[in-house]
Amino acid sequence: MDEQLKHIRKQLKKELDRNRYQHTLGVMYTAACLAMRYEADLYQAMLAGLLHDCAKCIPGNEQISLCKKNFIVIREVERENPSLLHAKLGAFLARTKYGIEDTAVLHAIEVHTTGSPGMNLLDKIIFIADYIEPNREKAENLREVRALAFRDIDQAVVQILHDTIHYLNYKKGAIDIKTQETYQYYIELLK
Numbered sequence: 001m002d003e004q005l006k007h008i009r010k011q012l013k014k015e016l017d018r019n020r021y022q023h024t025l026g027v028m029y030t031a032a033c034l035a036m037r038y039e040a041d042l043y044q045a046m047l048a049g050l051l052h053d054c055a056k057c058i059p060g061n062e063q064i065s066l067c068k069k070n071f072i073v074i075r076e077v078e079r080e081n082p083s084l085l086h087a088k089l090g091a092f093l094a095r096t097k098y099g100i101e102d103t104a105v106l107h108a109i110e111v112h113t114t115g116s117p118g119m120n121l122l123d124k125i126i127f128i129a130d131y132i133e134p135n136r137e138k139a140e141n142l143r144e145v146r147a148l149a150f151r152d153i154d155q156a157v158v159q160i161l162h163d164t165i166h167y168l169n170y171k172k173g174a175i176d177i178k179t180q181e182t183y184q185y186y187i188e189l190l191k
């Protein structure tokens with residue numbers, strides 16, 4: 001494996017808890033599989049997969065203060081649900097702490113939780129790999145989404161957003177406008 005990936009992997013093993021580290025490796029390899037299927041850059045997919053949750057194990061209040069300190073704008077919904085913040089903060093840390101300069105990789109990390117209208121191929125690969133990697137167990141329709149991911153990438157994005165919104169409604173969680181907008185965008189695209 002490439003030295004950079006190896007080095008970051010070692011760093012992350014220290015920063016993340018055991019489950020999050022296993023999930024991270026799952027996303028890295030699943031992203032690699034999707035990159036093979038859709039002929040995306042394998043290395044970018046692995047790097048973004050490896051780093052996508054690099055801020056996830058930082059406590060919520062600490063994530064908020066790190067954002068403030070570094071002039072990262074926190075929206076209302078992110079202040080109320082700090083679990084949304086790790087994507088944005090993760091992209092920042094990937095750049096400043098892990099030395100990633102590739103803006104495509106940073107962007108894929110930034111949008112991995114809510115998605116974004118008009119995602120590029122790498123963004124979609126990370127968004128999907130995060131949801132379907134082998135250690136994930138709880139989500140609905142996982143079997144179907146896993147198969148769909150390798151058949152039709154945009155349909156898979158829609159299915160994941162649909163199921164996430166359904167889950168958030170059930171849990172009475174606030175739905176980020178970005179999640180909603182992304183869902184609408186891909187519904188329209190597939191009409």
Ligand code: DGI
Nearest residue numbers: 053056081112113114130164173174175176179
């Ligand atoms: O970090 P992971 O757990 O690997 O995955 P993730 O970054 O996709 O985060 C998943 C969590 O984010 C999951 O509990 C659902 C939540 N989430 C995704 N979209 C929204 C959301 N939470 C809220 N409140 N609003 C959203 O729109």
Ligand code: FE
Nearest residue numbers: 052053112113
């Ligand atoms: Fe995440």
Ligand code: FE
Nearest residue numbers: 023052053130
């Ligand atoms: Fe994740």
